[in-house]
Amino acid sequence: MNTRSGTWVVGVVLAAVAAWPTAAAARSKDEVVASIKARYPALVQLLAAHKVGETHKGLIDAVKDSVRDEKVTSKGKTITIAQFIANENADRTEYFAIAAKANNTTPDVVAKGFARHRFSLLKSGEFWKREDGAWVQKK
Amino acid sequence: MKRWLLAGVAGALLAVPCCARVRVEPIEIKPIHITMDINIKIQKQVAEDFGFMTEPPKAPPAKDTEKKQ
Numbered sequence: 001m002n003t004r005s006g007t008w009v010v011g012v013v014l015a016a017v018a019a020w021p022t023a024a025a026a027r028s029k030d031e032v033v034a035s036i037k038a039r040y041p042a043l044v045q046l047l048a049a050h051k052v053g054e055t056h057k058g059l060i061d062a063v064k065d066s067v068r069d070e071k072v073t074s075k076g077k078t079i080t081i082a083q084f085i086a087n088e089n090a091d092r093t094e095y096f097a098i099a100a101k102a103n104n105t106t107p108d109v110v111a112k113g114f115a116r117h118r119f120s121l122l123k124s125g126e127f128w129k130r131e132d133g134a135w136v137q138k139k
Numbered sequence: 140m141k142r143w144l145l146a147g148v149a150g151a152l153l154a155v156p157c158c159a160r161v162r163v164e165p166i167e168i169k170p171i172h173i174t175m176d177i178n179i180k181i182q183k184q185v186a187e188d189f190g191f192m193t194e195p196p197k198a199p200p201a202k203d204t205e206k207k208q
Contacts, residue, residue, distance in 0.1 A: 033188050040192065099184055105177050113181035114189075121192055 029098045035091050042074035043088065051081060053127025053135060054118045058096065058111035059089045063127045063135055 027035075043060070046052040051067045052060050062068050068082040079087075096107035096114065103110070119128060122138045129135055186193075 029188070036189070037191050095188075099181070099188075103177065103180055103184065105181065109177060110181055110185070113178065113185050116182070117185045117189065117192075 027094065029095065029102070032091055032095045032098065036088070036095065038075050039084070039088055039091070042072055042084065046072060046081065046084070047122070047126045050125070050127060052085060053129055054115065054122060055129035056112075056115050056131050058114040058118065059092055060085055061129055 043052070047054070050063055051070070053063050055061050062081060062085060068080065068085075070081050071078050072081050072084050074084055074087075092111075092114070093107070096110040099110045100107040119138070122128060124139060125137050127135050128138055
């Protein structure tokens with residue numbers, strides 16, 4: 001083996017090692033949807049309690065900052081609402097990226113479609129964050 | 140001679156508006172179609188993937204399920 005091919009082998013090995021955590025962490029669309037589904041019952045309760053609301057970006061947010069430290073039980077674990085929001089938004093963002101790639105579009109387009117879907121499912125009185133940042137209750 | 144010159148200038152000035160040309164740019168409809176197609180496709184995909192959101196919440200099983208006669 002000469003020096004040149006040796007350098008190539010080292011390069012390929014280093015690239016594989018660097019890519020390993022990313023490849024291991026990547027989830028399929030079904031796995032991400034299953035994760036969102038498992039969290040959904042808790043989300044429904046938080047929406048009904050007016051503690052969190054849906055946003056025009058297809059994500060969720062706390063209606064008031066004061067509720068962020070409150071506890072919620074989701075997927076068998078008790079966590080803060082702030083953590084719950086972060087987990088849900090991470091899953092949704094991952095879904096937007098996967099669906100965008102599959103449909104040859106951008107995650108923003110998927111997020112807007114998802115937001116429309118979520119808005120249509122909000123019940124009367126539940127909170128919706130508009131593009132101007134204002135919270136409104138669905139009529 | 141002067142009259143002829145004036146008449147010629149006036150004639151030329153009157154002829155200018157007659158030569159006005161209006162160019163109409165072709166209307167592009169294709170990109171709008173594509174955008175709508177993507178939106179419909181995404182809407183279908185979301186509804187399919189998150190169908191569980193539209194299902195009514197499951198009621199807890201009743202304790203007394205036997206029929207009383």
